[in-house]
Structure formats: structure tokens, C-alpha cells
Amino acid sequence: MSRQHSPIKLGVELAHDDVAAAVDCAVEAERLGLDLVVVPSTSSGPDGWSLVSWIAGRTDRIGLVAGIDPAQRNLGVLGRASTSLDRLSGGRLTLELHPSPEISPAEALTVLRRMWDTSTRRVRHDGAIKLAGAEPGPLPAHDIRIWMSGDVELAGSTADGWHGRLDDPDQLAQNLQLLRKSAEKADRDPHELERVITLTTWDDVDAMTTLVTEHGVTAFILRIDENSPEGLLERFVQEIAPRLREAGRQAVADGALTPSPVRRAEIRARRVSGIDYDGLPAHLAANAVEPGDALYNSIRSNYLRGGSPGLILRPQSVSDVVDAVAFARRHRHIPLGIRSGGHGVSGRSTNDGGLVIDVGALNDIEVLDRDRRLVRIGPGARWRDVATALQPYGWALGSGDHGGVGVGGLATAGGIGYLSRKHGLTIDHLQSVDMVLADGTTVRAGRSENPELFWAVRGAGANFGIVTSFEFVVDEVSDVGWAQLAFHVSDPEEFLLKFGETVAATPRDTTPFLIMNGSTAHVMAMVASDDPDEILAQLRPIAQIAPLVQQQVVIAPYAAVMNMFPESPHQAFGEPVSRSGLVTSITPGFAAVSARLLDSGAVHWFQLRSMGGAIADVEPDATAFAHRDAAFQITAMGSNAQRVDREWDRLRPYFSGIYTSFEADNSPQRLTEAFPPPTLARLRKLKEQLDPTGLFRDNFPLTDSHSVGSPA
Amino acid sequence: MTDYGHDLMFGTFVTPIAQPVQHAVQQAVLADRLGLDLVTFQDHPYVSRFHDTWTLIPYAAARTERVRLTANVTNLPLRFPAQLARSVATLDRLTGGRIELGLGAGGFWDAIEAMGGRRLRPGEALTALEEGVQIIRGVWDTSTPGGLTVDGKFHAVRGAKRGPAPAHRPSIWIGGYKPRMLRTIGTIADGWLPSAQNLRGGIEDLARGSEIIDEAAESAGRRPQDVRRLLNLTGDFDDTSRGFLQGPPDQWVEELTDLALTYGTSVFILFSDDPGMTEMFAKEVAPAVRDEVRKARGTTS
């Protein structure tokens, strides 16, 4: 697919008086596979903005170009309205500023871009347009491009595109030359500009292809109204669209056109050295985000880790992922992060100056077989979305305690969640995965196909490739009991001991997680039952561990628990300091040292996730996640690594291993704790086969870092 | 104390939050599916947490089938009246007559000024509103020949081309509380749209307000029933009663029926971003209030 990309965009311009006919035409254009629908602004008659917003609601894919007369609107409000439309439509908006005697399109362009720049808190502007401290934002879904019609020189020096008409070919050629000159005069790369031509009919297709190859025209728009001849649009699509697209491919091959518009100079100025930005395949380039882009600030960082990557690739398909991996192979000298939901702790899915392959867009959730409860889930889906999608079937798939976590990172590592004692780890539900390997091949791994890889993916997946889809058999899960209990704790040591004993005696329906914090302890517990008596019976022993200061028990869908935390942009700074340990029971020694750690003030977060139950039904060598005998997973987080480790090291003698997902320390010692010797040996052998150069290295890399490649 | 005899309408008042992106749209789709009559969105163009309301409305309208939509209420100081009129008319045509126009004179002047709007004193804002309504109705009126000229102090058009004509006559519902505003409403508006929580003197303010509106309507040669009485409401469903619209659905039915029969309120708009609450309102409250009011009015359907 990506090989066939043409830089040429084709569209319709809606010139109808009858808005219903205009909408039909837009829907038809999308059905016919066109790229753009242009809604011009007029000084009377139907309002273009309302029409284009309505069309956004009636289409899914086609790009939307809204014509704007800057004098007819408050430009601050238009900035916000554009953001709304871009977000509602999933990043499909382009603006086209029409000439206006009252307000220069150049001034409007400046104001609009500033309204979209959330790095400042207030926008002030004092010209024909006046803003006296407007709130910018929210951030659009993509970089909204601004075209201009009319004044060629103004467009050449300021805009992202110029929109002219085909009426007079000589005049047009002159204009296109002027456009190039004024771009160059303004120190711009002429390829920053899109060149958009409207036509009402055509006779000489060769002349049109010449516009592409010689003048760099990038888009052709067919103007349609009620009086256009029947079937004009189909003929445009069938007869000339293929030739124009082919001319575009040719122009790219000849170097006359770039695969997609070149970014503005001020954006390119923020590129980091050592990345071949201009060598990105077109499909990837279309969604890639680099440091100067408006979107960058909202996606550079993770939930817990700050980052400043040099380039974020956002593949939209498996073949895009293959291309992204090839691009990564050419960039061995900079860090590589693989990102799904961005909640990584051990996984460095963002970095400084490196490359990030973000598969967040691969987020489909699809039921494949109702009888078997077989579900296919993309790595970019979040667990809250999975829970919400499965709820109508009366199903659930346990993950963890936070619905914002991504499928990709968790389902390749383990997945210790509120249903784990009853139904096992998330990886225990896996039937197969589709992956892109380091050499770019795509494989499926399951029990019969590539079984060794399938074994490895379930615990150490990040080492072997990028999973592009997971197939799980999910569980039938009724509404569940959901308890939030807060205790007053006078003696943390005693509390931990009692908690350990109680959980050991609790039926596997119930999975409690404990957070200790000074003199209070919070227990969140799920009981996989919708019988109130049963729920209370299972919770009662836990509630009796210490005096309760707060309690709430409800019966709710599993999805409601996963939707407890709403989505918010990831804006972390710095590195998380997080440590993991697994214990097979809570011993007096462990409890005493833990109490001391809590007392030290070195950690601000200390959490126990109960394990055991169904997790332990699986043999240790059945998956790369081997610590099947663990009773609890302990997480500690603090702000100073040295202080945390000083206390945490005292606990290490009690650990039977660690769970990769909560461990941010990347010293080699941790690797041997995550994977016991037979598991580690097996993993290393497979790594040698599938990723001998250690391309995938952002999360407990099995290849030691010294052998990692040299600059390209 | 009048019942103006209008058909009842039930709707929701949805916060147009920009994140999650589709939240407000989903609320509209839900209201549509539940058979509510109306979905309304606040319009505060200076707040970056919100979607632009007159962009959200067309998008949400495209995803619904029969529910009516409006801003509650449109911030006129940041919208150009002629443009707003075209936008409402365009949408009204696209939706087959599902758009109404809630209008307000504006209130948060610092924020309006920050966005490039002009700071107006209350009296001026009212004049601007009157001029705005004149322009809006003028644009919609394609049966009068010739261009539209309104030589207002704050809003002016000269020889503007009229149209498009909306598919139905969108009602202009105006929010406001002060006597001068109420007189304006009685003189020119199709409805009065206050929020219950802003009635300083409690629900009795509705009677006091309606009296002024009725008088103004009559002295302008209109009938009091030409002005609908709408009301934005907050409430909570609860097993036990804890106050006005805080209690079980039966209590709501009783209280809203009383509002309809005693104060003439005919459009009940509930603040709700909560699907459970919206569903309860649509299923347990709206039909029962309609029944009660029909019985009390002694008409059969």
C-alpha cells in the first residue's frame, strides 16, 4: 500500500445553493475515495462553517477544507471553533482564508496559529484583530494547515498552500511561478506549500499533468453545483484521477514534488541531528510528529516519564509498522521506544532525542467468535476501552488497576489485575499475537505457530518485536463487588502481616490491592460475584484487619471500575523511580522492614497487588512470566533513586523475583531477577535468532547494551 | 399564576467539554435515542476547555435524528448576528427544522474582551441584543424584498442580502433576569430562558418575571402565550427527598407539574452530563409530567 502513495490530492468543491445536495455530494465524494471536500465561504446564502461541521458528522475519512472570510467572524472564536472541528472530525480540517479588504489573511493566520499554541497561557494581539489575553487551546488533533486564495505573493510568503483556478492556464502558470518566487524570497522551501487548483470541467488532461510535473500542483478540486452535468464526479474519479495521481508519483520520483508538504522552516529548525526526517516514507510522514509540531507537546511525554524524542512515528497500519521498523534499523545510533498506551515504567517508550514508534492508532477491538469469546484487540487500545467494549457481552478481560494503561505494554509483560486471582494474568488469556519482527517480517505466534515466540511474548514480548494485534479468550464476568476501604493503621508491621494472612485465606474470587501510606491503608478489592451476601462474606475478614475509617462497597460492572480514571494528556517530567518485588508470603521479616521503609519517608507510594489463585495454576515454564509462586507484587515509588534504594535494598532478601512492569531500574542485575535462569537462557537464545543486533531494547533488553549497533 | 397552555418539552443542558472529545456528542445522541425533545449546550467561547458551541451543534445534529438543538445561551457579543442567523438557518435546513436559538446579552466581560469582544455596560448590552435580534430575523425573512438594513449602535448591516430562510421559524429564547431585560423579552422574544439556580428570590421569581413579560408583551400588541417560559434546572435522583428536585422521580413529577400549571413553565431543561440521570428524566419523569398536565388541563390527546 505505502508504495503506491501519491502526493496528489483530489477533491470536490461544493458550490450548491441547496445544502442537502451539497451534503450528498460530500458523502458521495468520500464513497468514491476522494481526499478532500472544500466548502467555500460566501458573503450570503448558506453558512459554510455550519455546513462543513455537519459534513464532518456525516463522513468518516475525507479531509475537510473550510473557506473563511476573516472579516465575518471573531478570529479568536474561529481559532477555538477550528480546534473543535479538527478534534471532532479526528484531525481532518484545513482552513482556507479568502481575501478580505478589512482583515489581512496574513494577520488572521498569525492569530489562528497562536490560538492553537498551548505553550503560552494567553494570546494578545493588537492589530485589525484584537485579542486581550485570550486562552489558547485546546490543541487541535493535528497541525491544521492554512491555505489562502487570492493574493499569490502573500500565500507564498506566509501560508501552507495557495488555492487558484484553472480558468486561464497562462495566468495560472504565471501565478504558480510567482508563488514559488515569493516563497523563496521569504526564505521558505517552496515545497512547504500545497498548490491547489479548482476546475469545473476539463479537456486537456496532459496540460493538467504538466501542472503537476512542472509547477508542483498538489491538489485538484472539482467544483460542483446543482447544474453540474450528471455523472461528472464519477468521470473525474475514473478518467482523470488515476492519471493525475500517477503524474504525482512521477513528480516525486523526479524530485519535482515531495511525498508530502515540507514542514515550515521554524518547525524544521527544531529537528535534531542524526534523524533522516526527509527520508521517511510518505505514509509515515503524514502522521509523524517532530519537535516543532504543535502536537508535539501533547505526545512527547508519557504518563510517568518525561521525554523529548526527535521523532514520533504514528503508524496507521501493519505495513506502516513494517516501514517504521525499517526506519528504526537505519537509526541504531539513537534510542528507540515502542509505545502503545504510554504508561510504561520499565519500558522507555519515550526518550530524549530518539525515535518513538507509537502504535496508539492500532486500537481496534473486535469480537471474532462469540461462542469462544475470542476477541482481537489492537495494542493501542486502553484497558478502559476494552472493558467498555466487552461489557455489553457480559464479558471482561482482567488487566490491572488503571483503565488508562495500554494493551501493548501490559499484555506483553503480564497483567496483574483485579480479576487475576480468579481468572489469571492477562497473558494467560492470549491465544495468539501478530507481530512485526526486527527484520521487518510479520509473523503470527500461537500455540501451534511459532510456539517459542508465543512463549516469549507472554512476559518478555518487548524484546522480540512490535505486536500489532492480540487475540484473547476473555471471561464471562457478571457485575462485580467493588470495595474501597480505608483503615486507620497504628502498627504497619502488624497490619501487613494480618493482610498477608487474610488474603491467603480469601477465596480466589476476591483480589485485593493495598496501598499503605503513613497511618492509613487503602484497600481496593474486587469480588468476582454479583451476590451481595457472597461479596460481603468475602470482604468481611479484610474489613476486620484494622479499624475502618471509610468504606464503600458497590455492585458495578467491571467496566465502571476501569472507567474510574478519565483520560487526560500525558505530561510527566523526568524519570519515574519505581521498584518491584515479588514475595511468596508476607513474613514477619518482610513486614518489619517494610514498616521501616514506610517510616523512612523515602517512598510516596507503596502498593501490594495480591497474586496467587489462578495465576499459580499455570506452570512456571509455560510462559516467559515465570514467577507463578508469588503471593504479592510490591511496588514502591519515590522521587530520589538513591534514597529509595537505600531502604529498598533491605527488602531484597525477601524477594523471589521482580515483575518487569513496575521496575524502572535498568541495571543488568534486575534482568536476572525478572527471569529465572532457565527462562533467561531460553529468552536469550530466541533473542539471538530473532533480533541478534538488539534492535528492540527499550524494556529489559536481553542483548547487553555494549553490542548495540553503531551510528548509521 | 398562569398556564400558557404550551405543549411541554423536555431537554438536557450539556457541558460542551472538549475532552473526552465525543462526550457532548454522546449526550446528544443519548437524548435523541431517549426521545427527549431538546439538547442544549452552554456557549462560552472564551473557555478553552469547551468545544465551540456553534461547531458542536452542527456536528451533533448530523449524528442525531429528531432531537432539537440549541445553545443555552448563545454569547451574542462574540458572535456576529448576521453570521449567526445564516448559521442557524443553514442548520435548520439541514436538520429539517430542528434548530432553535437561545440568546444572551453576555456576562463575563473580562473574558469577552480578552477574545476581542467589546465590553458593554448592561444597558448597552441589552440594546445590542435588541439590534442583534432585529438583524437575525431580518436575515431569515426572505419574503420581504430588498436587502436588509439595520442601523444599530452596536450591530449594523447595510443592504445585506437576506437568507437563507430557515426550514421552520426558529424560536428565539432569551436568558435574563432584570426587569429591563424581561421587558425586552416580552416585547421581542419567543421565550424566556432563565436558570432556576440563578433565581435569587427562588421559584417565586418566575411569577414576578412573567408578570413583567406579560405586560410588556401586551403593550407591544402580543399575547403572553407568544412568549414561552423555559427553565434550566438542576436536580438529583435520590431515594429520599432532600429538597426541590432532589428525591425520587415521583417527587420530580409533582414539582415539575406544579411548575407547568402554576408558573406556565413548558420547557424543562435539566443540567445533566450523566447518562443515568438523563435516562431517568426521559423515562420516569417526562411522560408522567405530560400525563399529569394533560389531565389537569382537561384535554385528551
Ligand SMILES: Cc1cc2nc3c(=O)[nH]c(=O)nc-3n(C[C@H](O)[C@H](O)[C@H](O)COP(=O)(O)OP(=O)(O)OC[C@H]3O[C@@H](n4cnc5c(N)ncnc54)[C@H](O)[C@@H]3O)c2cc1C
Ligand atoms: C498508573 C499505572 C498503573 C498500573 N497498574 C498495573 C497493574 O495493576 N497491573 C499490571 O500488571 N501493570 C500495571 N501497570 C504497569 C503497566 O502494565 C506497564 O507499565 C505497561 O508497560 C504499560 O503499557 P502501555 O502500553 O500503556 O505502555 P507503553 O509506555 O506504551 O509501553 C511500555 C513498554 O511496553 C513495550 N511495548 C509497548 N507496546 C508494545 C507492543 N505493541 N509490542 C511489543 N512491546 C510493546 C515497550 O517495551 C514499551 O516501552 C501500571 C502502570 C501505571 C503507570
